[in-house]
Amino acid sequence: MTGRANVLRGAAVFGAATVLLAGCGSPSERADEGGGDDDVVTLKVGATPMPHAEILEFVNDELAAEAGLAIEVVEYTDYNQPNAALVEGELDANYYQTVPFLEEYQQGNTDADLEYVSNVHLEAFGLYSEEFSDLAELPEGAEIGVPNDVSNMGRALNLLDANDVITLAEDAGDNATESDIEENPLDVTLTPVEAAQLPRSLEDLDAAVVNGNYALEADLAENANVLSWEETEGSVYGNGLVVRAQDAESEEIERLDELLHSPQVSDFMEERWQGVVIPMGGMRDDED
Known part of the structure; x- marks a missing residue:
């Protein structure tokens, strides 16, 4: 998954009320800074354009506001950049990779304390x-x-x-x-x-x-x-949400993870990509 220079096409944040991303603070810290329960927390999520960014944009358009979230999508075509950006605090999460890819990345970047939250979908090779x-x-x-x-x-x-x-x-x-x-x-x-x-x-x-x-x-x-x-049943190649380990149990990350596994998102994947993009459950295959 090496690639060329990343293409940052920051998608506009949809919804009227947003809390701007502040420095490298966690989503929970930004929520605390925001004040009231009615504040919307913006999560900055790195993704490759298709299908990941499209899925995130669907979540933002259709589901995020009711969950108190706004999703700012940052698109990359270079597979190496989203993890580096996440480690540096430029992102709150990324959504583009498999468990084997993350494991390979962390073997070569031992200071990167990243955690795979869950499988979201599978794209068959x-x-x-x-x-x-x-x-x-x-x-x-x-x-x-x-x-x-x-x-x-x-x-x-x-x-x-x-x-x-x-x-x-x-x-x-x-x-x-x-x-x-x-x-x-x-x-x-x-x-x-x-x-x-x-x-x-x-x-x-x-x-x-x-x-x-x-x-x-x-x-x-x-x-x-x-x-x-390729055979998809029992595959270890689900694509999922990844965060810094310190944010893995953040309330906002848990809300985003729930939205990504909602029936609406599953229906969107199935209708948009006609079985090429396959929705997956929230657990990693080795934990099933």
């Missing part, structure tokens, strides 16, 4: 091709693009393994790397590409494993053939 319409058509020596960051490459390799394009070592796990490939019967070439660039690179590749959000942004379901979807 897909193996796409502009040239071929069936997985069986992939030729020997095919060049397949995969995301170049650790957690997403592992996810892509596991999809290819599940479809017998390659065979991974039994202990490869979620963060498998190319060194875990034990068999490559088609002698495919795996080309690591920045995740956000994979849809654009597809015309130069025989196929590519693409993140769900980038496939949606590029409308790949209309412009390319889906050769295979």
